[in-house]
Amino acid sequence: MDYNFKEIEKKWQQYWADNKTFKSEIDHTKPKYYCLDMFPYPSGAGLHVGHPEGYTATDIICRYKRANGFNVLHPMGWDAFGLPAEQYAIQTGTHPAITTRKNCDTFRRQIQSLGLSYDWEREINTTDPKYYKWTQWIFTRLFNTWFDQKQNRGRKISELPIPAAIKNQGETTVQNYIAGKRLAYYDNAQVWYCRTCKTVCANEEVLNDGSHEKCGTREVERRYLKQWMLRIPHYAERLLGGLDQLDWPAGVKDMQRNWIGRSTGAEVDFAIDGTNKKLRVYTTRPDTLFGATYMVLAPEHELVDEITTSGQREAVKDYIRNAALKSDLDRTDLAKNKTGVFTGRYAINPINGAKIQIWVADYVLMGYGTGAIMAVPGHDTRDFEFAQTFNIPIICILDPKNADADLRTKVLNGEACWTEDGAYINSSNKELGIEINGLSKEDGIMTVTSWLESNGLGQPTINYKLRDWLFSRQRYWGEPFPVIHWEDGEVSVLSDDELPLPLPEVEKYLPGESGESPLSNAGDWLIVTDKNGRKGRRETNTMPQWAGSCWYYLRFTDPANNKEPFSKVAENYWMPVDLYVGGAEHAVLHLLYSRFWHKVLFDLGIVSTEEPFRKLFNQGMILAFAYETASGSKVPSDQVEEREGKYFSIETGEEFRQIVAKMSKSLKNVVNPDDVVNNYGADALRLFEMFIGPLDATKPWTENGVKGVYNFLRRVVAFFGELTNIADGEESKETLKILHQTIRKVSDDIRDMKFNTAISQMMVFTNHCYKVGKVNRETAVTFFQLLAPFAPHLAEELWQLYGNESVLSYHPWPIFNESFLTEETFGYPVSFNGKARFKITLPIDLPNSDIEKAVLADAHTNKWIEGKSIAKIIIVPNKIINIVVK
RNA sequence: GCCCGGGUGGCGGAAUUGGUAGACGCGCUGGACUCAAAAUCCAGUGAUAGCAAUAUCGUGCGGGUUCGAUUCCCGCCCCGGGUACCA
Numbered sequence: 001m002d003y004n005f006k007e008i009e010k011k012w013q014q015y016w017a018d019n020k021t022f023k024s025e026i027d028h029t030k031p032k033y034y035c036l037d038m039f040p041y042p043s044g045a046g047l048h049v050g051h052p053e054g055y056t057a058t059d060i061i062c063r064y065k066r067a068n069g070f071n072v073l074h075p076m077g078w079d080a081f082g083l084p085a086e087q088y089a090i091q092t093g094t095h096p097a098i099t100t101r102k103n104c105d106t107f108r109r110q111i112q113s114l115g116l117s118y119d120w121e122r123e124i125n126t127t128d129p130k131y132y133k134w135t136q137w138i139f140t141r142l143f144n145t146w147f148d149q150k151q152n153r154g155r156k157i158s159e160l161p162i163p164a165a166i167k168n169q170g171e172t173t174v175q176n177y178i179a180g181k182r183l184a185y186y187d188n189a190q191v192w193y194c195r196t197c198k199t200v201c202a203n204e205e206v207l208n209d210g211s212h213e214k215c216g217t218r219e220v221e222r223r224y225l226k227q228w229m230l231r232i233p234h235y236a237e238r239l240l241g242g243l244d245q246l247d248w249p250a251g252v253k254d255m256q257r258n259w260i261g262r263s264t265g266a267e268v269d270f271a272i273d274g275t276n277k278k279l280r281v282y283t284t285r286p287d288t289l290f291g292a293t294y295m296v297l298a299p300e301h302e303l304v305d306e307i308t309t310s311g312q313r314e315a316v317k318d319y320i321r322n323a324a325l326k327s328d329l330d331r332t333d334l335a336k337n338k339t340g341v342f343t344g345r346y347a348i349n350p351i352n353g354a355k356i357q358i359w360v361a362d363y364v365l366m367g368y369g370t371g372a373i374m375a376v377p378g379h380d381t382r383d384f385e386f387a388q389t390f391n392i393p394i395i396c397i398l399d400p401k402n403a404d405a406d407l408r409t410k411v412l413n414g415e416a417c418w419t420e421d422g423a424y425i426n427s428s429n430k431e432l433g434i435e436i437n438g439l440s441k442e443d444g445i446m447t448v449t450s451w452l453e454s455n456g457l458g459q460p461t462i463n464y465k466l467r468d469w470l471f472s473r474q475r476y477w478g479e480p481f482p483v484i485h486w487e488d489g490e491v492s493v494l495s496d497d498e499l500p501l502p503l504p505e506v507e508k509y510l511p512g513e514s515g516e517s518p519l520s521n522a523g524d525w526l527i528v529t530d531k532n533g534r535k536g537r538r539e540t541n542t543m544p545q546w547a548g549s550c551w552y553y554l555r556f557t558d559p560a561n562n563k564e565p566f567s568k569v570a571e572n573y574w575m576p577v578d579l580y581v582g583g584a585e586h587a588v589l590h591l592l593y594s595r596f597w598h599k600v601l602f603d604l605g606i607v608s609t610e611e612p613f614r615k616l617f618n619q620g621m622i623l624a625f626a627y628e629t630a631s632g633s634k635v636p637s638d639q640v641e642e643r644e645g646k647y648f649s650i651e652t653g654e655e656f657r658q659i660v661a662k663m664s665k666s667l668k669n670v671v672n673p674d675d676v677v678n679n680y681g682a683d684a685l686r687l688f689e690m691f692i693g694p695l696d697a698t699k700p701w702t703e704n705g706v707k708g709v710y711n712f713l714r715r716v717v718a719f720f721g722e723l724t725n726i727a728d729g730e731e732s733k734e735t736l737k738i739l740h741q742t743i744r745k746v747s748d749d750i751r752d753m754k755f756n757t758a759i760s761q762m763m764v765f766t767n768h769c770y771k772v773g774k775v776n777r778e779t780a781v782t783f784f785q786l787l788a789p790f791a792p793h794l795a796e797e798l799w800q801l802y803g804n805e806s807v808l809s810y811h812p813w814p815i816f817n818e819s820f821l822t823e824e825t826f827g828y829p830v831s832f833n834g835k836a837r838f839k840i841t842l843p844i845d846l847p848n849s850d851i852e853k854a855v856l857a858d859a860h861t862n863k864w865i866e867g868k869s870i871a872k873i874i875i876v877p878n879k880i881i882n883i884v885v886k
Numbered sequence: 887g888c889c890c891g892g893g894u895g896g897c898g899g900a901a902u903u904g905g906u907a908g909a910c911g912c913g914c915u916g917g918a919c920u921c922a923a924a925a926u927c928c929a930g931u932g933a934u935a936g937c938a939a940u941a942u943c944g945u946g947c948g949g950g951u952u953c954g955a956u957u958c959c960c961g962c963c964c965c966g967g968g969u970a971c972c973a
Contacts (some may be wrong), residue, residue, distance in 0.1 A: 208969060251890050255968060258889065263972075283973060296973090338971085361971095368972045375973085381887090382971055465972055584967080691911070693899060697892090698966080705898070708911045711926095718926090757900070760910035767910090770927090829906040834954035836906045874953050880905045884953045 001721025001801070003714045005681030009793040013115055021809055022074065022117040026573045030071035034574050035062050036553055036613075038582025038590070039077045041545075042103035043084055047110040048663070049671045049689070049701060054581045054619040056686045057695055057753065059116045061579060063789035064750045066117075067813040073574050074117055075556040077124035078104050082545050083197065083214055086477040089509045096477040096509075100127055110673060114682045115792050117809070122559045126548030127477075131555065133500030134565035135547050136482040138597065139184060140493040143483075145600060146181035147234035154234075154603035157182060175490065183231050183600060184471065186483075186491055190367075191227055191470050195219035198511040199474040200227060202544065203467055204259075204589050213589075225515055228472040228481065228541065232596050236260050236464040239595055247615040249696070255587045261465025266449045268374065268458040270295060272307055273346040273355060279303060282369030282463055285376065286452065287436060287444035289351040290427040291397040292374040293387065295358045296340065298366040299323040307358060309344030316341050316360055323362045338363055338386040349374075350457045351448070352429050357392065369463055377417070384417035398422030469593070471544060474511040476503070476518040478542030484528050486536040501538075517541050549590050550597040553577050553612060565606075576609045584618040591616070617753060620698040622689070624669040626661040629654065634661070636668040660700045671701050683791035684710040690755035690790060712763055713794060716787070719769050720780050720798055727774040733820075738768045739779050740820040746786045747816065755790070762787060777802065782814045830855055831882045832864045840881075848875045855881055 016022060035058050040051060062074045078100075085096035085103070104125060111118070124131055144157045157178060166177045179185055191200045196217040205213040212220050232239075240260050243253045265284035272279055279295060297304050299320045308316045319341040340361030347358050363382055364373050377387035377394040387394050394414035400407065400422045410416035421441055428435040434451045436444040452458035472481070482494040482501045494501060504525035509518050519540035520526070528536040551565070558570035591613075598612040627635045627647055635656055640647050647656040663670040676685045687709040693699040719725055731739075742765045749758035765783060769775055781802055788795035788808050799808040826844050828851070829836040838860040842851060852873055855861055865885050872884040 249890095251968080254890055258969060261972065265973080281973080285973080363971045363973095365972065373973045380973070382973080385971095463972080587968080691898090697899090699898065702898075702912070704912050712911085714926095756898095757910080760900075763910055827906090831906080831954075834905090834952090839906075872953060874905095876905060880954085882905080882953055 001717055003717040003721075003794075005683060005713075005793070008797045009113075009115060009677075009682050012793045012796045013112065015796075015807070016115075016117070016809075017112075017120075019807070020121070021807060022119050023121055024071060024073045024119045026570065027071045028573075030069060032073065032574055033062070033065045033070040033579075034073045034557075034577045035065070035579045036074075036556070036577045036581070037076065038580070038586065039079050039549070039552060040107060041079045041082050042100065042107040044088070044099070044103055046103075046106050047673050049673050049676070049685075050583075050622050050663075051111075052114055052673055052685060053622055053689045053695070054583070055111065055114065055116050056689050057617075057619060057755065058579065058581050059686075059792075060690070060750060060755060060789040061753070062117055063792060063809065064747075064813065066810055067785070067788075069812070073122075073556065074119060075122040075124075075559075076111065076116075076118040076120070077122075077552060077556070078107065078126065079545065079549050079552070080104060080125050080127040081478045081548055083475070083477075086475060086509055089477070095505075097127065100125075113677050114673070114686065117792070122556055124552060124555055124559050126479075126552065129500045129502050130562065132479045132548065134555065135479050135543065135551070136494070136499050136501060137496060137565060138551060138601070139479075139543070139547070140482055140496070140499075141604060141606070142184040142230060142597075142600060143182055143493045145183045145604065146178075147183065147231065149234075152238065154183060154600050156604070172489075179491070183234070184228060185231070186226060186228055188224055188226050189229055189468070189470065190222055191225050192220050193223040193225070193515065195221065198513070198515075200225060200470055200472065200515070202470045202546075202589075204469075204592070223515070227470055228483075228539075230469040230471045230596075232469045232592075233464055233466045235596050235599055236262065236466050238599055239466075239592065242595065242599070242611050246611060246613070248613075249584075249616065249618055252584065252587045252591065252616060252618065256592055259466065259588045259592065261463075263463050265461055265463065266452060266458050267370065267461045268350070268452055270347040270350060270374065272303075272358070273348055275307065277303065277307065279307075279347055279358070279372055280370045281372045281374045282461060283374055285379075285445070286448040286458070287424075287427075287441065288376040288379055288397060289349065289374065289448055290429075290436075291376040291378045291395045292349055292356065293354075293377060293393045293395055294356050294375045295347050296361045296364045296373050296375055296386075297343075297358065298364040298371040299360055299362055300366040301360075301371045303372075304343070304360055307343055307345040312342060312344035316343060319360060338382070338389050340386060340390065342390075350452075350455075351432070351434060359386075359390070361386065367467065368465065378411070378414060379417065379419055381417050381419060395426060397424060397426045399425045469596075471547075472539075472541035473544050474515055474517040475542050476506060476509045476511075478544065479547055480504075480519065480542055481539035483539035484536040485539065486530075486534055488534065492536075503542075546590060546593045550594045551601075553580075553594075554601075554607065568608075572608050575607060576611060577613045579615045579617065580613040581617045581619060583621070587618075618696055620694075620696050621662070622692070623660045623698055623700045624663045624667075624671065625700055625702070626659050626667045626669050627656040628659055629656060634667055636666065638668045663701075676706060680706050680710040681713075681793075683794050684713055687713065687759060687790055691759045693756055695753055695755060709759070712759075712766065713791060715766055715770070716794065716798075719766065720783070721801065725769075725774055726780055727776050729776065731776045731779050732772065735768065735772060735775055735779055736820040738765055739782060740817055742786060743782070743814050743816040744821075747813070750789065759790060762790075784808065785811060785814050826878045828855075828881050830858070830861070831880060832885055834882060836880075837864055844878060848877070851875050851881065855883070 037055050037058050058074065062072045065072050080100045085099040088094060088099050089096045126132060145154045146157050146160045148155050160178060160181055162174055162177060166173055192206050193200050194212045194215065196215045196219040197212065201212060206220055207213055210220060211218045240257060240262055243256060263284050265282060266286040267280055267282050268286060269278045269280050304316065338361065340359045343358045343360060345358045346355045349356055364371065375383040377383040377392065378396045379398055396412050396414055398418055400411050400418045407416060411418040424437045424439060424444060427437050436447050439447060449460050480501050480503055482499060484492050486492065504522040506518055506521050508521050511518050517540040526538050528538060554566050554571060557574040558566035561567055594612060598607060601607045602610055627637060627640045629635060639650055640656055641650050647658050648654065649656065661667060673685060684706060688706045691709050692705055742761050745761040746758045749755065784795045784798045796808050823844055825841050827839045827841045830838055830840055840855060840858055842854055868885040870883060871886050874882040
């Protein structure tokens with residue numbers, strides 16, 4: 001038999017489609033397994049070789065699970081709202097829906113050419129009004145939910161208690177009060193705005209180099225705009241706590257924990273000298289209060305104006321004006337020197353009555369804590385730097401007993417900053433009954449906190465870095481908000497029977513310069529009149545791309561439902577997702593957002609699980625070789641030739657260095673999966689992507705590597721396709737042993753997602769078959785089953801060639817039999833002082849005393865003990881023998 | 887700075903409740919087949935020395951624990967990712 005992969009793959013893909021082999025339905029007689037890929041954005045560039053990596057991994061698991069009796073849900077869909085289709089519309093006038101449909105068709109064709117076992121009847125598309133109807137529906141739920149701090153959960157807005165004092169002030173106050181509690185709210189906010197994309201974006205979308213995640217430019221700035229926000233920080237504690245039970249990579253959990261940024265500390269009130277005002281600060285180290293020698297307000301702090309003395313007024317005004325002009329990047333640049341201005345005002349340190357200066361400085365941020373700090377320059381590097389610049393007193397209250405003498409002296413004299421633990425000094429005030437000298441850090445924090453609390457000066461506080469999620473975008477190609485802004489100021493959402501609110505046709509897709517959305521050109525669509533003649537205007541922003549992906553995994557459980565987002569029965573049966581595979585780039589974006597929505601839906605009784613994704617796996621990126629000159633500038637791959645393992649310019653002969661880089665058009669090193677499928681087949685592509693290295697590692701693509709696995713498949717065909725290689729009768733012991741080792745290794749490795757070593761074991765098995773020349777029918781057929789999850793087309797073809805009538809995809813997995821692995825002898829490595837020298841084959845279960853005798857009697861041993869004495873003989877049964885000589 | 891990963895042949899990578907380092911694949915070398923080439927099959931392939939048996943060295947660096955360390959401990963170096971005046 002020839003390996004005609006084109007014919008084989010076409011034939012089986014057709015068979016699976018015609019027979020709906022992978023259609024999944026609720027079946028309570030089987031355990032369920034929900035295996036999900038992060039659905040792609042269908043870009044115009046088509047599938048990238050990175051896509052099939054995760055898809056193949058989940059497909060192997062799904063096929064393995066089916067063979068093990070699981071009812072598997074394995075769906076695919078399109079996260080199809082997004083910028084490129086809109087940019088294309090701006091340039092060409094082509095409606096994004098047309099571009100999107102075309103791209104989805106390409107993606108579907110490409111994915112289907114890989115033989116992935118998706119249930120295509122469940123395909124969804126976030127831009128389909130039948131889908132985004134329910135995205136809008138969930139938004140109205142967020143709008144109509146408030147967070148009950150006491151019960152630590154979201155509740156219906158109708159259950160929100162209105163305090164009498166609010167009620168007494170009339171309906172407007174009540175409505176404002178309610179609006180202030182909704183999880184989705186519309187308000188003025190300091191937001192990130194990208195000048196390139198002409199839209200606002202979320203905190204999470206602004207990368208640490210100040211660039212915008214979507215477009216990569218650094219044209220991101222702060223603006224004050226009225227926007228839709230979601231109160232995700234209410235769920236901070238639940239989002240944090242939920243991580244513990246999840247089977248997720250530790251790194252992703254850590255990233256989410258860091259992003260949520262919980263810190264415990266205390267709020268402390270400082271009296272402001274000469275006023276009856278108080279200044280409240282947040283600190284994680286209330287125990288260092290004795291060392292607080294000055295205070296700092298953020299430039300935007302509301303008290304700045306009030307407390308500044310007339311003598312300092314001009315200086316403070318100047319400073320704030322300059323701070324406002326600075327870009328955020330400048331302001332947060334650690335390398336720059338600290339700046340600030342004295343307000344002229346003093347505060348009273350409550351723990352020792354000291355009069356301390358109040359400053360304004362931009363190293364304190366308004367968005368965290370209270371926007372004001374107590375500064376402890378002796379033990380905080382930022383405060384130390386500032387105090388040194390402005391000659392503010394520095395008091396040491398933590399004696400660095402274990403530091404070297406020079407440093408310790410400096411610290412004690414306030415000439416150096418000490419941020420680690422030390423013994424408290426100067427930390428007692430007999431008059432006020434507070435003393436922490438001699439205590440541990442934990443006790444110090446506790447003692448000061450409870451002293452503050454009992455004196456009405458402060459209380460323990462928890463703070464989070466997590467901020468409200470900016471949820472609106474000035475874009476056309478997104479879900480319209482089901483929202484009306486009425487002329488009397490009321491903001492309302494559409495009722496369920498008014499959904500979906502479809503995207504209107506517009507002539508201009510371009511957003512305005514000053515932040516107005518393309519939908520503001522939508523004419524009649526914009527204007528609404530209610531039954532009382534009240535006029536309103538529809539929301540013209542659209543939802544961010546995250547909205548559709550926040551709940552798509554739920555829709556897959558019941559994708560055609562037009563009465564509800566999904567039925568309770570389907571959700572109950574399929575959720576949670578048992579395995580979720582995708583790239584690590586969503587660690588704090590999609591994965592945090594969807595957990596948040598899921599928890600809200602859980603609180604409202606719409607979903608039955610607290611967490612959506614039980615197990616998460618991040619596949620690594622597939623890179624490619626690229627070339628650079630000695631000075632490090634990159635060279636397109638088509639200008640490079642190889643000679644004897646070195647790389648040279650075709651034109652100039654200059655030698656280049658081979659490096660590993662992301663595939664990119666400019667480097668001309670992009671690999672198109674279509675070409676690979678054409679030249680080597682889908683099975684080879686699948687196999688190679690799994691064989692190249694561990695699934696979670698980044699690894700480079702090599703054409704020769706594909707040839708390697710292609711050759712393996714060809715060898716499989718050459719051996720098993722030739723029925724003269726198949727013998728009758730009993731299988732040899734040796735072959736049975738390797739076969740069962742392979743069953744065990746492949747099963748364990750699929751379970752552990754170590755596909756590269758599973759494949760190498762199948763290669764070992766095949767090499768063995770070539771060596772022995774003949775195997776029996778049962779051995780061959782068992783091997784096809786092991787191969788099936790990886791190379792399903794070829795496995796089905798061989799399965800059929802051997803006369804099996806039913807399709808292999810649901811045939812039970814082979815059973816591993818330990819008894820074929822038992823050996824009668826073991827080849828012991830004999831080592832001297834830990835160095836293995838030779839081998840000795842001995843019966844298994846030989847008593848240690850006999851092993852010792854046998855080793856000492858062996859001719860090789862003499863050489864190593866000659867002239868030395870044996871100190872000890874260590875025998876680890878069926879592992880190793882070590883002789884210690886002196 | 888802080889938090890995660892990671893460092894093993896020419897290359898991708900195997901192997902860890904501490905027990906034969908380098909499975910499998912690529913590349914390379916030699917052989918068979920062929921008029922020849924390609925493809926394929928067979929053999930070899932960590933480095934150094936040696937015809938060879940074999941010996942010495944060898945898992946980023948320096949120590950330590952142990953009969954025995956890629957694996958455990960301490961101290962460093964380098965690379966990748968995340969994050970950052972978060973008080």
